[in-house]
Amino acid sequence: MRKKISEIQIFRHIIQIVFFILLPGLFALAFGQVKLIYTMILKGDFNFIQAFPRLIATVAIIPITIFFGRFFCGWFCAFGSFNDFVYMISSKVFKTKFKVDRELDSILKLLKYFILVFIVFVIWTKGNTLFDNSSPWDAFALITNFPKAITSYFIGFVLLAFITVGAIYIERFFCRYLCPLGAMFVIISKFRKIKIDKPTEKCGKCRVCTNNCAMGINLYKMEQVSSGECINCLKCVDVCPRSNPKISYMGENLNPAFASSIAIVAFATLYGGSTVLGSIISANTKVSTSVASNDITKQGDNINSNSDKTSQNNDDTQTKTTQNSDDAGANSNSNSTKTAPKTKAPSSTTNSKYKDGTYAGTGYGYMSDINVSVIIKNDKITNVKVDSINDSYKEPVNVIPQEIVQTQSSNVDVVSGATHTSNGIMSATSDALSKAKN
């Protein structure tokens, strides 16, 4: 008999498809942000408010996971959905389920913790960028740009091919055994408030829920799903012929569609609210940056006029000033201000690198072009504005232009998990700066 797909599973797959289209790299972004927090803590410069515009995905996902459990994995994560879709197609093609021995399954599930610990160790000892080109997540995000990306992400694509083969045979292969973010979520979701109760008294010898659990959890032994492996796919709730499994909150049963809708609305509110708040914090930081930049310029002007009065000639200092003005870098900025009194003429006329004005530049971001306009005043980058971008991730748009103005350089740190967008904004700025050169 043909198995009918339930309404809640149709609902889940619709949400998965929406997230797959709108936020395909959310998992990589979230993991990148977790790495960023860890790196900042290691360096001793973690400031939550300042870092907030770069932590939007994490700020939205962590509370959802604490309250609802791994709802993110079951409903929102595009890589988890990719595993689901591959398995759905393969089970239609092969019409048989590949079973993993329970003990082997439990041992393999430990692998993801080793991967997490390995990544933590490598970041601690070697820095944050070692895995940049070998992440299967990044390769997955670049799949539509495969011909261009294969050379630079070769290891990532090899791993992606391995994961795809695994997903053909084992449901949620990557999520069960390999995902370091999933490993973190297992720990966090131990505190979940929304639970699945499953009284066993009416089960008898039935194993239907266990046989259908996407994560291979031994459900038939449990009165309540306490395992952090549960991704809230709700398949166990669907398949039970006696309707034993129920979603519950503080002992009260909840309708699955209602509970899922609350989780979706909560996530959308947190993600949208964090994005707006991140933009406000970024904008305020930009204001203080531009005030600071004006102060520097004024100081430089005063110092220059003093230098005219004293008319002291110092060839050695002049050489240093010329070296430091290269690429209008952060150091060059402060150095040129400090050395300005000893130069014969204001740097804006003799040593200036850029002409005043507004310049447009284009770079290639995440699967599309990014256009920026850069304002130069008194040889300084005073504003970088992203005019057009076809990317749903707003963190780099908030963060990268601000850092370019702060450091006076088009080469700044990428936003973790949004490497392509960050690089696209930087290359668009470089393009604009090349037009502004004297």
Ligand code: SF4
């Ligand atoms: S375990 Fe990892 S890949 Fe799977 S759904 Fe969760 S975050 Fe995504």
Ligand code: SF4
């Ligand atoms: S316990 Fe139920 S909701 Fe959790 S992963 Fe297994 S089937 Fe899905």
